[in-house]
Amino acid sequence: xxxxxxxxxxxxxxxxxxxxxxxxxxxxxxxxxxxxxxxxxxxxxxxxxxxxxxxxxxxxxxxxxxxxxxxxxxxxxxxxxxxxxxxxxxxxxxxxxxxxxxxxxxxxxxxxxxxxxxxxxxxxxxxxxxxxxxxxxxxxxxxxxxxxxxxxxxxxxxxxxxxxxxx
Numbered sequence: 001x002x003x004x005x006x007x008x009x010x011x012x013x014x015x016x017x018x019x020x021x022x023x024x025x026x027x028x029x030x031x032x033x034x035x036x037x038x039x040x041x042x043x044x045x046x047x048x049x050x051x052x053x054x055x056x057x058x059x060x061x062x063x064x065x066x067x068x069x070x071x072x073x074x075x076x077x078x079x080x081x082x083x084x085x086x087x088x089x090x091x092x093x094x095x096x097x098x099x100x101x102x103x104x105x106x107x108x109x110x111x112x113x114x115x116x117x118x119x120x121x122x123x124x125x126x127x128x129x130x131x132x133x134x135x136x137x138x139x140x141x142x143x144x145x146x147x148x149x150x151x152x153x154x155x156x157x158x159x160x161x162x163x164x165x166x167x
Contacts (some may be wrong), residue, residue: 021158
């Protein structure tokens, strides 16, 4: 019960101001550039989304970060790429949670263990207060996997905007 109350409290007090402190605008721009740079080497589409906290109704229904990441994957249409190689890097700040959701085309080639490993390294950077560095390194690692399994073969098109999404 104490864990549940603690989680409710974290979500109640975490807001967009916390997102701005962890990821100031210039740092969000830096993350967007990292996404764009990575996409020059692969045909995948990377989306970074951060959410301060869950709405109370979603929290009341005990929505877990992974479930929310799957919802966001659909809401942002990351699944809707021509080659089924979209990847969402999702951060739920109140839970200090990092999730990667990859579309079936790329997930079948990379596998969950690689995505989870990247998430853990980002979470380590977060614990050290290195939010932008952690996300940027995560994007570099995601891009390396995409370059290996879905290399760019021509100019391609940008199907998902590179700019981070603050929910």
